[in-house]
Amino acid sequence: MSISAEYLLSVARNYWRSDREFDGKLERSPELERFQGLWEEKLEKIDEWWVLHDELRAALPHLKIGDATATVDACFRCLVxxxxxxxxxDPGNEPRSRCWAxxxxxxxxxxxYTVYGVQYDYKGREWIARRVFFEPLPPEMQAxxxxxxRKLEELFGVEALPREIAETRIPLTVERQEPPHTTLFHALFTSRPESVPL
Structure with missing residues (x-):
């Protein structure tokens, strides 16, 4: 199956607006009503998502498995x-450490679906830098x-969204992303890919 950027934009328009007309109002936009209704429907099948976590734990026993799903985003997100x-x-300085997901x-x-990487750097306990990686991922993240x-494809029958389509700029506002910076990635997945609980 091949999904075009045009088709995905037409889908995204059902859930995201091109303006901020409803900001600060008690009334919800029709797009937000549809978005929240879709989440309610998807959450009824959350057990399927937990099966993925179990399968990842079995396949990657040396790594931690977590979840970063938030219903303000347009996706389920798992972490490895x-x-x-x-x-x-350094002698006399706080130790520097790094974690990745x-x-x-x-x-x-x-x-x-999409898969990407996030790296956090710390000085002592203080977070000092974070980076998001798409393609190519650093070597330690590749396997x-x-x-x-593979598990996402097997369990959910979804197809990888090509990076060039994910980067397509769209005229919609998605959470904190506004045109001309909004992309299909933001609309279909998350406007804050760097925000994961590590």
Whole structure:
């Protein structure tokens, strides 16, 4: 199956607006009503999502499995992550450490998924930097990402959204993303890919 950017934009228009007419109002927009209704429907089948977590735990026993699903986003998000690791220990300075996660997303709007990586750097306990990786992922993330992708395809029958389509700019406002910066990735998955609970 091949899904076009035009088709995905037509789907996204059902759930996201091109303006902020309803900001600050008690009344919900028709798009938000549809979005929340779709989430209610999808959450009735949440047990299928937990099966994915179990399968990932079995396939990747050396890594942690978590969840980052939030109903303000347009997707379910799972995490496969490593424990925080020491990067450097300078005498007289706080130690620096790093952790990373592979994030698997299944859109609730269309039968597509994506997998990306997030890396957090810390100085002592203070977060000092974070990066989002799409293609190519750093070497340590590649094998877990392949496992996540394979499991998403097997369990949910979804297809990977090509990066070039995901990066298509769209004239819609998605949470904090506004045109001309909004992309299909934001509309189908999340406007804050860097925000994961690590």
């Amino acid at each position: 992550y490593a424990e925080q690791q020491l990067v450097s220990e 592979v994030v698997g997303c299944v859109s609730i709007l269309a039968p597509v 877990p990402a392949e496992t996540v992708a």
